[in-house]
Amino acid sequence: MSLKRIYTITGFIIAIIILGIVLVSSWYTVDESEQAVILTFGKAEEAIQEPGLHFKLPWPVQSVEKLSRETFSLQFGYDQKKNKVKDYPDETKMITGDENILMADLVVQWKITNPEKYLFNSEQPNQILYNATSSSLRSIIGSSKIDDALTSGKAEIEAGVRELLTSLIEKYDIGISIMAVKLQDVELPNTDVRKAFTDVTDARETMNTKINEAKKYENKRMNEAEGEKEALISRAEGEKASRIQIARGDVAVFNKLYNEYKKNPEITKERLVIETLEQVLPGAEIYIMNDDGNTMKYLPIRPLEKETPITEKKEEGGDQNNEG
Known part of the structure; x- marks a missing residue:
């Protein structure tokens, strides 16, 4: 085999190798969990964030550095x-x-x-x-x-x-x-310091618990006291209104009596005396008496009041007999 043929075959093989390197190094892929940086003669050019197949100049002109995108x-x-x-x-x-x-x-x-x-x-x-x-x-x-x-x-x-x-x-x-x-x-x-601190923490929590319980009881009693106060005020207001109305009624009655008294003083006075006796002595018998000097005459009111219903019943019975 001649020397020229050997050179030709060698050059052809080298060309194939170079072409293979160019083809292989001109493409790269970026996974979804990756990001890449394009380096041109060692200098960073751009960052690639999109996943997929990408093109670059062949090595040694450009190379790729891939980094993870995970946390x-x-x-x-x-x-x-x-x-x-x-x-x-x-x-x-x-x-x-x-x-x-x-x-x-x-x-x-x-x-x-x-x-x-x-x-x-x-x-x-x-x-x-x-x-x-x-x-x-x-x-x-x-x-x-x-x-x-x-x-x-x-x-x-x-x-x-x-x-x-x-x-x-x-x-x-x-x-x-x-x-x-x-x-x-x-x-x-260390263990001793941890135990001492734990004891202090527990004591502080117990203190806070007691304070919270005391505040809870205080709030409860305050609410109850407020409720009792409102109830007393409400009853007092009701009693006040009731007494005012009673007083107004008494004033109206007194004014009417006073007007009657101005018209007929003696009759009004006797009427007031009789009404007072009825209130003071509700079970007493009341008589209207007239003394003209020698003989005292009186009219028993209570027996007449008791006999009136009986008389009315007898009259009703007589009416029924007459109808029969």
Whole structure:
């Protein structure tokens, strides 16, 4: 075989190889859970967010860096793999604002939102995120009281850590965004201290319970007293109105009697005396008497009142006999 033929075959093989490399390296796919950055001679050109098949210049002119679009979890103070948890107490031990020591760890949810900055603005963006998380947590814990950190103030601490961490990440400009911050364990460093704090917490809860019960009883008694007061006022108002009406009726009666008295003083006086006797002595017999000097005559009123119905009955019976 001649040397020329060997060169021709070799060149043909090289051309096929180059063509294969061009064809293979000119296409790439982006999955739905991925995002890509096009690099032209190592310089970032554009970020590709749309999934599917895409075209680029062949290697070594352009290359592709693919990054995940999923949400990552940064575990600060511990490491959990395959249901096994490893703690790092030296990282989680910190001092509160009232000079107490506690241990706190948390989880930070984050995503890559700018692939170009994530790749080129820092050599170790994950380490920067970890250090920023540690700084933010220590800063917020350092300005909080131990009671708040161990009991009801966890939500405020989480919000403070997220706000401070977000501002730090924006300042560092490493192409990631903080999605959520969640405290995991916040506890005291040893058993004796935890027990003492638990006893104090229980005593405080008991105190609050007693205070709430006392306030509840106070409110109950106040409501009952208010109800009794309203009832007394209502009865007094009713009694007042009743007495006013009675007084007005008595005044009207007195005015009528006074008018009659002005017309006939003696008759009115005798009538008042008789009515008063009937009220004072309801069972007494009343007689109307007329004394002309020698002989006293009287008219028994009560017997006549009792005999009147009998007389009427006799008259009715007589009428029935006559009809018969």
